[in-house]
Amino acid sequence: MDKSYKNCQSCGMPMKKDPNKGGTNSDGTKSLLYCSYCYCNGKFTQPDFTVNEMKNFCKGKMKEMGFPGFLAGIFTSGIPKLERWKKQ
């Protein structure tokens, strides 16, 4: 799996916006799938999140950052299509 993604496959955040440019695998290499907020040392930082919890979490974050609610809604509606949630 060396495909790299433009967006984190857990929360949908653009990887460009991630100050660390991706999470870290358990062997210390960069994760190409997940951002540093979602994934650290080979583990999800919120391993018990359901897809709906992730949507609500991201909506809350976007509102904090000043995005209008409808934009947060559009953005987070794509989250269930990301790799982390596809199998569920």
Ligand SMILES: [Zn+2]
């Ligand atoms: Zn993420």
